Amino acid sequence: MATVPSNQTPILGTLLSDLEILDRITRIDNDSCIFITPLIDPDVQLGPSSLDVRLSTKLEVPVTLDVTHIDLAVRRQADSVKARVERNFQSRAIEPEGRFVLHPGEFSLGSTLEFIRLPCDIAARLEGRSSIARLGLEVHSTAGFVDPGYEGELTFELKNVGRLPVVLRPGLRVAQLCFFRLSNVERPYNSKPHQKYGGSVGPRRSGIDKDPELSQ
Amino acid sequence: MDHASQRAVLLRSAAELFCRSYRVHQYLEKVAPAVGTEYAPLAKTLAEALTEARSNIDTLSHRSGLPEGEFNRQLLDLLGRYASAFANIHETLIYLPSAGVRPEAIGLLKATFGKHYQAVDPSIILGSAFNAFHFDFSKTLGRVLPDLKKIRLPDQKNTVLQNPICDWQSPIGWAVLAHEMGHAIDRIYELSRQVARELSIDGASPQYDWLREFCADILASEMIGPAAILAIVSIEYTLYPLRRIHKPSERTDKRPSHPTTLWRLRVVAEHLAAKYSIDYLGDTLDRYEDAWNASLERFETPENQDIMRHVDSLQYAICAKRFSEAIRKRLTSELTNPHLIAEASVERCLQRLRRGDPIGAQGRPREELQKLITEYREKYEGSSRQGPEKIQAFEKLVAEFREAPLGLQTLLFCCALRRDELIREAVDRSSSADFPIRFxxxxxxxxxxxxxxxxxxxxxxTQRTL
Known part of the structure; x- marks a missing residue:
């Protein structure tokens, strides 16, 4: 996709270049600024059209000892689904200088170290870094899209699909964000009814119980 | 003091109490279900007790037309009962499994106290008493198991620092641990003992207890900045209706006498001003003085009030001021930490916090970075050549975007300031009728x-480890 200088009319769905990402980070007007912090090592993190993000210290680890299943086929059972989801995960915090191991086949929720806020005319896509992916570590299965208006730390769906355990530490660059410019949305993420994950600090467990299909 | 000013003090206390109760509710929702269904009924009972304890205050707000003085009197009475219920309910959290201290709290103390943290090597726990403590666990155990002394290992460190459970997720609340670390460091360096010898203070007197508290406060302010004393003020406001804050506390078997928090605030404010020529705590002092005066007016006759103000002023000059000057003279470079809280940095941090943004790192202001981008664009945009000069110029531009970790004293101080701002705004906008909803x-x-x-x-x- 061609990049567009900032003084021209925005084109729907344009991928931001490195310079455009920097420009958006420095916008004085908060309504058009991409806010992202901490930006620890921009010369390493900034790619031609992406920005690497790092792993934080907080994890949500599945615990399957006494939860037999999570039934999404029921209606009006939001409380029951929520209770099972809550029992299915355990919060763990790793020390900033610590480490943790993701064994083959294991799944955990992690989050970005960076806190991000997108303006209403920018969407983002979270992708794994290929160097990490080639070791068998996936950082998301479906939750790669970040809506305009989102603010918070992004949740990673960490899964080791390789054959060897992978040792991870807070601060590791595990993913990258690409930013897309679009026309201003009518209903940004933080204004959406049933929005579940806005303002997140740390990984968020599934909020599936808030889906209208389960609560109505 | 007029009724409106009295009410502002009470509402400040109510705001702190409501906040802490809310945190206990959050704790009950989070911890009990996470562990198992066997704790759910207990958690539910505690949550209901807390809600019930508050309900009378909500009822007061519905009573329109009460004269201001009568409203204040009833509010104080109800807040006293609520504070007492809160403190007792908080103690019963001992029956629930503890969430455990967050690693960030430990990381905070390690990063600010450095080698002193290693020397003390404390265990940090969440406790059910609504207060912060430090104690030597082996001594505590030794009192109940006297024979333990025979088998205790000589180099064993047993310093325990305790934070109240309700502040488990609040870094602003964790800052109180710095005061407890101050006590632990004082024991190692014997700062208060040296000053006591110099000023001939009797080790069995309350004044010696006060000296130790000032030592701990000053050491905490050196290591972690003003946030430590602000955390103590917050705890005081929470229990304000139960206390006579215009007087030093009594000495008991379990607890030494504490000077008034107003003295402690003044001591820290004067210490930071004397050493670093900055006034961090002026606003907080002014408002806490109002709370002190309100307490004096509530419990003492008008004749006694003037006498006690005069005595307080004299005692401050003779004890607190003299002690803190002596402490300051003995602070070696090992016990001090250059304060890097810059006013411009504080203002930027507050703006971020007002927007709901974190402040862990700070880089160049956006205006400056925008200028650099404009200069780069003017020189290179439109040029299709990707020569080394252009690439070098771009790399130089990118490097300007690096954010450095904010000083932890600044980070905590700004969060505490923002907290104070939010509470003041809520109190200033509240009326007798709507304060529960606003809170x-x-x-x-x-x-x-x-x-x-x-x-x-x-x-x-995390950034510091990279």
């Missing part, structure tokens, strides 16, 4: 602030 909204804002403080600290501490 519910305030609780949500304070919860968001706490989460941003945690995010700030996590990012900051």
């Amino acid at each position: 519910e909204n305030l609780n949500e804002s304070l919860t968001v602030l706490d989460s941003r403080a945690v995010s700030s600290l996590t990012g900051n501490l």
Whole structure:
């Protein structure tokens, strides 16, 4: 996709270049600024059209000892689904200088170290870094899209699909964000009814119980 | 003091009490279900007890037309009962499994106290007493098991620092641990003992207890900045209706006498001003003085009030001021930490926190970076040549975007300032009729602030390891 200088009319769905990402980070007007912090090592993190993000210290680890299943086929059972989801995960915090191991086949929720806020005319896509992916570590299965208006730390769906355990530490660059410019949305993420994950600090467990299909 | 000023003090106390109760509710929702269904009925009972304890205050707000003085009197009475219920319910949290101290709290103390943390090597726990403590666990155990002394290992360190359970997710609340670390460091360096010898203070007197508290406060302010004393003030406001804050506390078997928090605030404010020529605590002092005066007026006759103000002023000059000057003279470079809280930095941080953004790192202001981008664009945009000069210029531009970890004293101080701002706004806008609803909204804002403080600290501490 061609990049567009900032003084021209925005084109729907344009991928931001490195310079455009920097420009958006420095916008004085908060309504058009991409806010992202901490930006620890921009010369390493900034790619031609992406920005690497790092792993934080907080994890949500599945615990399957006494939860037999999570039934999404029921209606009006939001409380029951929520209770099972809550029992299915355990919060763990790793020390900033610590480490943790993701064994083959294991799944955990992690989050970005960076806190991000997108303006209403920018969407983002979270992708794994290929160097990490080639070791068998996936950082998301479906939750790669970040809506305009989102603010918070992004949740990673960490899964080791390789054959060897992978040792991870807070601060590791595990993913990258690409930013897309679009026309201003009518209903940004933080204004959406049933929005579940806005303002997140740390990984968020599934909020599936808030889906209208389960609560109505 | 007029009724409106009295009410402002009571509402400040109510705001702190409501906030802490809200945190206990959050703790009960989070911890009990996570462990198992066997704790759910207990958690439910405690939550209901807390809600019930508050209900009378909500009822007061519905009574329109009460004269101001009568409203204040009833509010004080109800807040006293609520504070007592809160403190007792908080103690019963011992029956629930503890969530455990967050690693960020430990990381905060390690990063600010450095080698002193290693020397003390404390165990940090969450406790059910609504207070912060430090104690030597082996001594505590030795009192109940005298024979333990025979088998105790000589080099064993047993310093325990305790933070109240309700502040488990609040870095602004964790700052109180710095005061407890101050006590532990004082024991190692014997600062208060040296000053006591110099000033001929009797080790069995309350004044010696006060000296030790001032030592701990000053050491905490050196290591972690003004946030430590602000955390103590917050705890005081929470229990304000139960206390006579215009007097030093009594000495008991379990607890030494504490000087008034007003003295402690003044001592820290004067210490930071004397050493670093900055006034961090002026506003807080002014408002806490109002609370002190309100307490004096409530419990003492008008004749006694003037006498006690005069005596307080004299005692401050003879004890607190003299002690703190002596402490300051003995602070070696090992016990001090250059304060890097710059006013411009504080203002930028406050603006971020007002927007709901974390403040773990700070780089160049956006205006400056925008200028650099404009200069780069003017020189290179439109040029299709990707020569080394252009690439070098771009790399130089990118490097300007690096954010450095914010000083932890600044980080905590700004979070504490923002907390104070939110509470003051809520109190100033509240009327007798609507303060419970306003304080519910305030609780949500304070919860968001706490989460941003945690995010700030996590990012900051992780960045320091890279």
